[in-house]
Structures are given as C-alpha cells and as structure tokens.
Amino acid sequence: MTENPEPIVFVIDDDASVRESLRNLLESVGLHAELFDSTQAFLDFRRPDTPSCLVLDVRLPGLTGLEFQNELLKLGIPVPIIFITGHGDIPMSVRAMKLGAVEFLTKPFRDQDLLEAVRVALEKDRGHRRDQKALASLQALFDSLTAREKEVIGLISAGLSNKQIATAMGISDATAKVHRANVMRKMEVRSLAELVRMADLLGVGEQSLLIR
C-alpha cells in the first residue's frame, strides 16, 4: 500500500464528447480520469485501491444514474458520487443527496463547481479510507488479545473498577490488575480514557454488554 497513491476520477457518460471534455478538464488540474460509456463497463473495471470518486450522468442507457447509486450501495462500493445531468429537477437531486451524493450538477456547469465537488468527494473518500485503515489496525490489536483480555476490555469500557471486574469475572483483584495491564500494553495505550475510546470505535463495550 503506497503512502500517497494518485487519486482517480471515474466518469460514466454515454456521450463521448462530454466524456472526453471531462477528462480534459480533470487532466488540466492534474487529476487522472477513467472514462466509461456504461455502468457495466465501470463495474467490470478493476479499480485500484486509491482515493476515487464517480462523476455519473443521470441519463444513461440501461440503468439511470440514481438506480446505479442504489446498486452501488447494495454492492458495498462506497465511492462518493457527483451527479451531472442535462435536465435535473429538485426531487431528483434531493433523492440523490439523501443517498449520499456529494453534488448534483446541471449541464453545462461551471468548472469550479465540478472541480470543487471532485475535491470534496476525493477528500471524503480519503477520510473514509483513513478511518477504514485506522479501524483495521485497531482491530488487528484487538484480535491479538486473549478471550479473557477481550472480556476485560468490555468491562473496563463499561466503567467498572478492578474490584468490580474481579467480582464479575470471579477472579482475584490481583489477576484482574494483571489482565488490565496486559490489555493496556497490547492495545498500545497509555491512559484508560484512550482505551475506552478504542473500545468504542471497535464497538467492544456494546458487544460485551450484549454478551452479558
């Protein structure tokens, strides 16, 4: 995984000249564009793991742009979408925005609007990707804990003291202390508050409560 991968802007539009003009515009600000004349072509494309966004024409042969947005959500492809359309109306744009579209632009649009939308979308994807990455490393730390230690994390994040934990687990106070120290070490945290936040991110607290 490269440290600073080049973002990609995907464009789906059935009109070749519009497609090409978008590529020209994006390349003029140094963005790499991948063009598709249909949604299927986009799905068939092996997308690299890099920050990306999708510029999507509402009116397409086959599925409409809005239907394709739904499809992507179902498939779990969390790419931020910027809609472009020849004749958009308000209900259509509201629906698109509710489903998480970044922007809804009516052709012909101002280049700044599109580029700003692309920037926002890429930033959003970047952030998303960053969060995803952090969560993944946290999960890896969490996975290195023993079953007892995972149980202890849940109890700690629930706000129980050592003594209470020992009582709850049916162990001695000393053993509870050792577990706690091990957890702090393995999870690479120094304070209790930090541990509780991680447990929150991982959803451990709820999990353990549910177990209980």
Next chain:
Amino acid sequence: MFKSLRTGTKLLLLCSVFVGALVVATYSLIAEKQIAINFVRKELVGVEYLEALRGVYADILTNKRGLPASTDEAARTLAEMESADFDQLDTRALEGALASMIDKLALTADADQRRAILVDALTAARRLASRIGDDSNLTLDPDLDSYYVQDIVVAKIPTLLSQIGELQSQLETLSPGNASTASLAVGVLVLDGMIRSTLDGIESDLQASYRGGSGAQLREALDGNVETMVSTGKSYLSAVKASLAGANDASALNRSYSSAVSSANDTWSVSLAELKRLLNARLSYLLGKLRSSLLLNGLLVALSIAFAVVTGRHIVQPLLKLERLADKVGQTQNYRLRTDYESRDEIGRLAAAFNTMLADLAAAREREATDAARQAAMRTELARAAKITTMGEMAASIAHEINQPLAAIVNNANASLRWLSQDPPNVMRARSVLERVVGDGARASEVISSIRGMLEKSGQDRTPLDVNDLIREVMTFVRADLRSHGIAVKTELAEALPLVSAVRIQLQQVLLNLIANAAEAMVAVEDRTRVLTVRSQKTDGSDILIAVADSGTGIAETDNERIFEAFYSTKPEGMGMGLSICRSIVEAHGGRITASVSPCGSVLIVSLPSDQLRQ
C-alpha cells in the same frame, strides 16, 4: 316492364289504345254502312237498267210492225246497256237472247213468224227485267214504299206490257178471219183475266207502298198515272171485247192499245223515277248518317287525345318539375329551394310534402353544420393539445441534444484555459482541447440548423448534391469511431449517379442516424465479423437508393413498420425519435425509407427521387 315506362308513355299508350278502339269501331261502322250504301247503289244501277229496258219495251211494243229502225234502236240500247257498268248484274245471257230476238224480228218479214218472235222477245224482256230486279237487290229492298214500287217496276209493269203485247199480237192473228177463232178467244180471255189481275196487283202494290215513309209524295206522283194506266188498260180490254164481237174497228183497238201501252210506259217511267228518288233519298240518308258517325267518332278521338294531352300536362309536367327540383337540390345542396306547384290533387299534395321535406332537410342540414363546426373546433383543440404534448417532448429532446455539445464545449474551454494558465502554459494540450471545442461547437450548430430545417420543412435550402459525396463525408466522421468498436466499414458506391435535390445537413443526419443504429445493432455480435456496408445505387426509375446494411441482430418482424413511428423504440432507453425524424426528413424530400431483414442483420434503404429531370 309496364312499371318502368314513363308516365307520359303510359298515358300515350292508354290514349292510343282508346283511339285504336274508336278507329276499329268506326271502321266496322263504315263497313256496315258501306254494305247498305252499296246495296242502294246496286239498286240504283238496277233502276237505270230498267229505264233502259223500258225503252226497249217501248220500241218493241210501239213499233211492232217491224220497222228496222226501231229494232235497231232497241238493239243499240241493249248494246249500250251491255257496255255500261251493269256488269255487276248477271244479265249478259238474257240480254244476248233478247238482242238476237230483236235482230230476228228485224230480219223476219213473215207476219206470223214475227208475232211468234215478238211474244218470245217480250217474254225474254220480262225475264231480263225480273233478272235485273233479282241481281240489283231491288227485289230484296228493305223499305216498305220502295219495295212495293220496285215490285211494280220490276215485275208488274213488264208483265202487264208483255201481256198487253201478247194480247194485241193474238188479236192481229185473229183479224184476217182466221179459222181457229174459238181457241183464240179462249187465249184472249185468259190474257184478259191475267191483265186484270196484273192491274189489280199494281193497284194493291201501290196501296201497300203508300203505307211506307214517303207515302204522300208517292201518292201525289203515282196516283194519277196508275189510275190512268188502269183505266186505259181496262178500256183497251173493252176495246178488245168489242173488237172480238166485231163491233169495233181495228183503228179504235189500235188507238186504245197504244194509249194503254204509252200510259203503262209512262207509269213505269214515273215509278222508276220515284223509285230512283226513294233510293237516292235512302242513299243520301245513309251517307249523311255515315258522315255524322264519322264526325262524331273523329270528335271523340280528338277529344280523347286532347284529354290525354291535358292529363299528361297536369301529371307529367308537375312531376318533371319536381324531379328537376330534386335534382337541383341534390346538385347544389341548396335546401332553400321550393316548388311553386299548387293543386288539390295528389300531385299537389306531393309537391306540398316535398316542400315540407325540403324545409326539414334544411333544418337538419343547419343542425348538422353547427354540430360539424363544434366537432371541428373540438378536433382543433385536441390537435393543439396533442401538438403541445409532442412539442414538449420535442423540446426536452432538443434541449438534451444541444446541452450535450454545450457541456462538452464549456468543459473543454475551461480545460484549455487551465492548460494555458499553467506555468509554463501547456499550449499543446490547450490547442488539442480547443480543437475539440470547435468540433463540439459545429455539432451543436448542426443540431440547431437541422432542427430548424425540420421545423421549417421547406425545400428552400435544397441544393443539388451527389449522394456519393455525402456518404464519403459522413463516413469520414464516423469511420474512426466505428473502427474503435471493432466494426469493419465497407462502401459500395455506384458511379455517375444523378444528383438529388436535398438539404445536405438533413441527409447527413439521416445517414448518421442510420449508421449509429447499425453500429448499435452490432454491439452484441461476438460470433461473426461486425460489418457495416453503405451502398449507393440507381434504380430503373431514376430513384437513388442509399442502403445501410449491418451484420447485427436484425429487426423483429413485428417491429418492421413501427420502428419509423415516433416514440417507438426497441432500445430500453431509446426516445423513439431517431428513425421517425429520419422518415420525416426523407419524406419531405419526396423519398421513402424502408427496412428489411437479411439473414445476417438488417438493411435500411433510403430512396430519393433524382434531380435528373431538371438537368
């Protein structure tokens, strides 16, 4: 057949049947009357004949002494009689016998022989008279007066004269002191009785004839004569008796003889005249009756014809007038016309009914016109609504068509600005992008002008153009794009094509549309080569064909006609406008566009009339 005859003809037929019946009746009337008239005429001939015979008698009796002259006279009269138109009477033989006897009488000198011949001649004359009476219908006379007069004329007087003549000749035989006086006396006595009976017969006939129609006139004419005749006859008989007794002399006897003969002759003559008068009266009566009958019948015929004509005029003329009016109404659709015929008969009522019907029709027509106007207004309204709907669709479609190149232009222009504002400016990229701008701008303007051309639908911008040039031009636009889709392009252009008069941009649009459709149809083709063929060709009938063939999926049989309809599309997201617009354009150029399916793909053929005639 009678039904289909015209009313005038029917009337004519009726009239002619009636006239025919009248003519037949008249003819039979004439024929019947003619019989009676001919009957009378024949009787008249008989009378004439008797008149002639009377002369012969007179000659025989008065000149008994046999002067050749008198017998010649008699013979001449007979010959005249023969030559006259008495042919209708069968008397020739008797006439001949009489004539020969008269000749003999003239030639014979011996007195005794002459007497015998004289008696024979008198008998022959009497027979002739009787034959004349029979053959001339006189004996069949139908009237009382003329019947008895004819009996006197035909039978009685000739008999009387013969008897008197015979008696006289017997007396002459007696006179020179003949031995057989006794037998002669018997003969004289017999003749005397016969003469008396004849005279009686004449008198009784006369009396009978007076009972007829013109009795008074007859009495006036005949009474005296007959009386004289009877008295002279009787005095002659007395003279005969006296002569036989020897008391009288021969001259007295002869005197009384000749007076008796002349008196009988006179009576005969007068009777004949009277008979002639009676017959003539009958003839003129018959002729008058015939004339009046003819006049009456002629009057009837004339009346019936006149009546038929008047009836025809009163039936046929108004009917014709009505017919003409109906025709006129039918032709001019003018329901305000009326007939002015007025009468209380059936035709008058028909005319009134016709007028009422016309009035009803006029009212209905007016209602209909109002309804039609309302319907027309409704249709216009609907058409406008439909047009607005279609126009809305068109507008959306046009907006999209123009928006696409516009969006591309704006994007490209922005991109090139950015390339230029870089440090250092990337002129190369900017230029290539600007070229795109030019292309897109041209495309937008083409769309607009083609739309305008379509909306104007005018042939003003038409120019003569070579279809092959047009195809080559369009192919240069699309060749690269088609290649990139893996489509092989073939052109088969016929040489030396006549020009067509067309709006270049519109035909380009059609061709581009057909090529785009063809390319689209071949996207799914994987198992065979994708080939697009554009052909140009000239038909026998000076039409130019442009065929665009593909090796694609083809057109379903059911879609074959409908693909040219507006808003009909076989593509899931197609607007259904492309081929419909193509058809509009081609048809505006006076051409046709057809689709056919071949085993491998479909062929769309545009046929355009060539400009050949104008070159």
